[in-house]
Amino acid sequence: MAKYSSKINKIRTFALSLIFVGFIIMYFGIFFRTHFLVMSIFMLLGLLSIIASTVVYFWIGMLSTKAVQVVCPNCNKPTKILGRVDMCMHCREPLTLDPNLEGKEFDENYNRKSQTTKM
C-alpha cells in the first residue's frame, strides 16, 4: 500500500524540503569560495530554491482558502478537502465532494451509526 497523506500536507512537505535543499546548495557553495563564479552560481541556486519554497507556501495559503472545511466522519476533527477526493489530515480517511462517490461514503456512515445505536 502506498503512503497516503492529504494534498495540503504533501505540498507543505515539498515546500519544507525545498528550503532544506536551498540551504544545502548554499552550504556547498562555501566550499567553492576560492572560485567566485562557482560560489555565486551555488548561492543563486540556493536562493532560487528558497524563493520557490516561499512561493509554494504562498500557493498553499491560496489553496487553503479554496479548500472546503469539513468535519471528518471518522475522527470528528475538522479537516480540509482539496479537489474532488482528498484524505483526512488526521486519520487519512478518504473524503469526497463528488455526489456519485458521496452516496457510497454516506451509506457506510449510516451503517456505522445504525450499528452503534443498536449497541
Ligand SMILES: [Zn+2]
Ligand atoms: Zn479523520
